[in-house]
Amino acid sequence: QVQLQESGPGLVKPSETLSLTCTVSGGSLSRGSYYWSWIRQPAGKGLEWIGRIFTSGSTNYNPSLKSRITISLDTSKNQFSLKLSSVTAADTATYYCARDYYGYDYWGQGTLVTVSS
Amino acid sequence: QSVLTQPPSVSAAPGQKVTISCSGSSSNIGDNYVSWYQQLPGTSPKLLIYDNNRRPSGIPDRFSGSKSGTSATLGITGLQTGDEADYYCGTWDSSLSARVFGGGTKLTVL
Numbered sequence: 001q002v003q004l005q006e007s008g009p010g011l012v013k014p015s016e017t018l019s020l021t022c023t024v025s026g027g028s029l030s031r032g033s034y035y036w037s038w039i040r041q042p043a044g045k046g047l048e049w050i051g052r053i054f055t056s057g058s059t060n061y062n063p064s065l066k067s068r069i070t071i072s073l074d075t076s077k078n079q080f081s082l083k084l085s086s087v088t089a090a091d092t093a094t095y096y097c098a099r100d101y102y103g104y105d106y107w108g109q110g111t112l113v114t115v116s117s
Numbered sequence: 118q119s120v121l122t123q124p125p126s127v128s129a130a131p132g133q134k135v136t137i138s139c140s141g142s143s144s145n146i147g148d149n150y151v152s153w154y155q156q157l158p159g160t161s162p163k164l165l166i167y168d169n170n171r172r173p174s175g176i177p178d179r180f181s182g183s184k185s186g187t188s189a190t191l192g193i194t195g196l197q198t199g200d201e202a203d204y205y206c207g208t209w210d211s212s213l214s215a216r217v218f219g220g221g222t223k224l225t226v227l
Contacts, residue, residue: 037216046119047154047162047205049216062215096161100216103152103167103207110161 002026004097004108012091012115018084022097022108023077030055030075035100038071038082040093041110048093052100053080087115120145121206121219128225133196137222139189139206145217149209151189153182156203156221165204166191196226 008020022036029036037052051061053071061069070083084091092115098104122140129135139151151169154162164173166182169189181192189206206219 046221047207047218049207049218052216060214063213102150102171103164103173104154104162105164105167105173107161107163 002099002106004099004106006095006097006108006111008111008113010112010114012087012113013117014088014115015086018082018087018091018113018115020082020095020097020111020113021079022081023079024099025078028075029073029078029080033101035060036073036080037098037100037104039096039098039104040091041096042093050082050084050095089115091115119220120210120213120217121208123204123206123219123222125220126223126225128227129196130227131196131198134192134194135196135224136193137191137204137206137224139191139219141187141189141208141217143187144212145187145208145210146184146189147187148211151182151184151206151208153180153189153191154205154207155200156205158202162205193224198226200224201226 003025005023012018035052038050051071053059068085073080094110094112096110097108099106153166156162169184170182179194183190203221205221210217
């Protein structure tokens with residue numbers, strides 16, 4: 001059974017970089033034809049796709065966030081990561097990591113990140 | 118403003134049937150598979166339907182999906198109070214080269 005777990009600071013200051021890691025267990029990041037994705041959800045609002053990375057390392061990013069995003073893969077640790085730079089209060093949200101394979105079939109529990117000084 | 122349009126809310130009585138619509142365009146729904154997600158309060162979304170109308174293992178056949186042109190529909194029969202949740206549609210947008218979601222629909226089982 002694949003499991004995903006997000007980790008990272010719950011509080012980030014404005015203009016700084018948000019960094020989150022998703023640890024995958026029960027499956028290898030380097031095997032299979034999967035995309036590994038980041039999705040966020042502001043409180044009381046809908047889902048927003050941030051971006052994804054393929055097992056090969058190729059990436060796709062949300063055009064509206066592209067200039068601020070980096071998603072990377074660390075197969076030795078079975079983790080993938082998100083970096084979002086120059087954050088503002090608008091980036092406050094619950095951040096989910098998920099596996100994209102014929103839909104998002106596995107999700108992490110989500111981690112709340114608040115941008116505030 | 119979401120790329121895909123869903124009604125903000127729907128409601129129906131227990132045991133009844135409800136449908137939730139998801140409207141898009143030729144570059145997203147019209148050109149790609151649609152998936153549907155259920156998000157119970159305080160939990161992560163859960164995949165209900167993929168490839169327009171396929172159910173993952175463990176999803177009851179009370180949930181169904183369909184697609185026609187640039188619109189998709191999620192159907193839920195035999196409504197239960199436990200079905201009260203937010204429902205989201207999602208697909209790939211070929212023009213944006215991005216995943217897109219609907220704004221979500223809150224289902225109330227009266």
